[in-house]
Amino acid sequence: MDTDVISAAIDFGLQKLSFTEIKINQRKVVESFLAGKDVFFCSPTGSGKSLTFEIAPFVFKYLQKNDMCIVLVISPLTSLMRTQTQALNRKGIKAPNKSSLGDVKEGKIDIIFSSPESLIGHERKLLLDLAKKNFIKTVFVDEAHCIKKFGLPDKKKKKLAYRPCYGRLDEIRSLVGGHVPVVALTATATEETKAVIKKQLCMDNCSEIMVNPDKKNVTYWVHNLPSDDICTNFRWLVNLLRGYKQATSRMIIFFRQIKHMADVYEYLETSLKHDAYIDFKEGGPNDNRNRLFDMFHMKTDDDVKDFICTSYMNPNGNIRVVLCSTSFSMGLDVKGVDTVIHYGPANDVDDYVQESGRAGREPSQQCNAILLTYKRCLGSQNIFPSMKEYVKSKTCRRAFILNIFKTIVEHAHIPHFCCDICRLSCKCACSCEDECVCTNTCNQVLPKINTAIMSNEDNDDSDDNDDNDITELDDMFSSDSDSDVLESSTRKPQVIYSSDDEMF
Incomplete structure (x- = not known):
């Protein structure tokens, strides 16, 4: 032609x-x-x-x-x-x-x-x-x-x-x-x-x-949380929302277990009270339309799903945090997300890159993909060995991901913008010609979201994620679905016009 x-x-x-x-x-x-x-x-x-x-x-x-x-x-x-x-x-x-x-x-x-x-x-x-x-x-x-x-x-x-x-x-x-x-x-x-x-x-x-899957404006982090108590592990989010309110950096938090999502949602509501809302009205109504956070999963009402999607397509939308299942990683034109958090690893590196890719849609926006691990979170049989290796890796996380996709890092990244491992070796503030004697070799300030999360961590270096230390989990089924949504998190069932079943 x-x-x-x-x-x-x-x-x-x-x-x-x-x-x-x-x-x-x-x-x-x-x-x-x-x-x-x-x-x-x-x-x-x-x-x-x-x-x-x-x-x-x-x-x-x-x-x-x-x-x-x-x-x-x-x-x-x-x-x-x-x-x-x-x-x-x-x-x-x-x-x-x-x-x-x-x-x-x-x-x-x-x-x-x-x-x-x-x-x-x-x-x-x-x-x-x-x-x-x-x-x-x-x-x-x-x-x-x-x-x-x-x-x-x-x-x-x-x-x-x-x-x-x-x-x-x-x-x-x-x-x-x-x-x-x-x-x-x-x-x-x-x-x-x-x-x-x-x-x-x-x-x-x-x-x-x-196309090379490397998103150069996304920094990869892994934070090992010493506790498996959901309230302890998300205390930082309560403090962040209470302190910054509508100025909170927009983020998406993926959960592998619906129980965890429901527990965090309830914890935020209970802890924040009036602070959970923008312009809280004593006489109401106070609901998803002025709440700083919400959930997105199979049982979420259609109108709430639509509101979340609309809010996240608007860079200045009210909702600052979405607690979600993997369904929120697909196709939606979300804007202004500078942080994607995973509470527990994705099933495989494919899923992790897909979901963390929600951050950094604007190339000029420096963003973070943060994986939070907790005790025994690697015990699920659904997690692929490569994902477990990523969590435990002591070398560059970006290079690890790109190697899975048979791709190399095309351009050298500034170490403190690459990943938490590379940040440790960053010498952007070093001017020594010979042996370095600097007390501080990197002048990049830790992102406030990381500072908030790390305030929850202790300095216990024990291997909390040992695969051999496994207790029975409330295991999600093999595809990370919303199949076991708790009654406490259930809203009215999805009404479908173009599909036989709402699958996620």
Whole structure:
């Protein structure tokens, strides 16, 4: 296809989206699927992967001189689909909800968001009808790492797949026709993950566009907490919210156990009382709309989820801290987050990089990815050996992560901005020509969030995370879901319009 024609089609799409330019890698994706090729696109959180499917219907309309051009986006979460649909509708892009299914059948829609369960289930006939009419031009699998994470059984542990339809996406490929290109989008993918995704999507000869996962503006830290008492371990957060209130640095805290999330939420409410709210009103109402923190998990009300998402898409939103499950790591356009905290390690390095990538969406913003470990937190059988090695590593954490992804550090980092290990060897304040005699070799002030957390720590150097010292945990199931949400943290069930089940 002529490059000038492709450029004109892309310019047409950018104009429709009110954008002025497209990045090189985004353009490569568009050029590949226009050539009928499958694409594997791996690029860090916040790098603009969604533009590739937002622009797709318009480049096809321009090239084919036909308005009946639909792009199918397979997504894991209804909250994500709902947020994306609302954002696109505000731009004048036709993305359906329940009331517009008639338009879908007639091809009068630009983008369809749906889950694997819906497409393989009750939307199967609709998909076939659209394919027969040649309306579907490209299939995008957003958050494609979910294929490996949720779609396949664990034969070693004799566990069934959590979302088996994610392991059946090849059926969707057969439904829409082999001529329709498939684009897999993900922020992280090891060689193993990439191989699984390509195999499950039957992407035998695809274009691979891989972007270095190194987020240079994120500093990696591990803090070993001496206690397993949830109140003791989060006393620093109470002090931080009480002291800084709405000026508290915006942060996301991921939990591996829903019980821990509920306990911290209750502890914050009980401890902060009136200080939990902005402009507390004696007569009320005081709720999530003026509270400094909230929870995001499967049982969270739709309206609360929407409010959290809206607040976090606004750099000046009221909510400063979100306690969440892994679902908040996927696709949402969160802004102004300068700290991502994990209470306990992620299952694997893939997940950890995906989730910590919520920080530092603005390259000029120096951010922190902090992993808090507590007694016996490495005891879960669901944690991969590589993640345990990361926690215990005595060498550069950034280099450890990038080695997992077969990538090297492209540019030297200032040691105190790299990780807690490299910070120890930083000599940015040293001017000695020969042997260093400085009492202080680094002049970088410790971030206030780290200072607050470290105020909870004692100097006990014992190995609190010894794998051999394991007691029975309230173990989350293998995919870090919200399956065991406590009654105390339950709000009304999720109402779903584009998926059979809310999975997270």
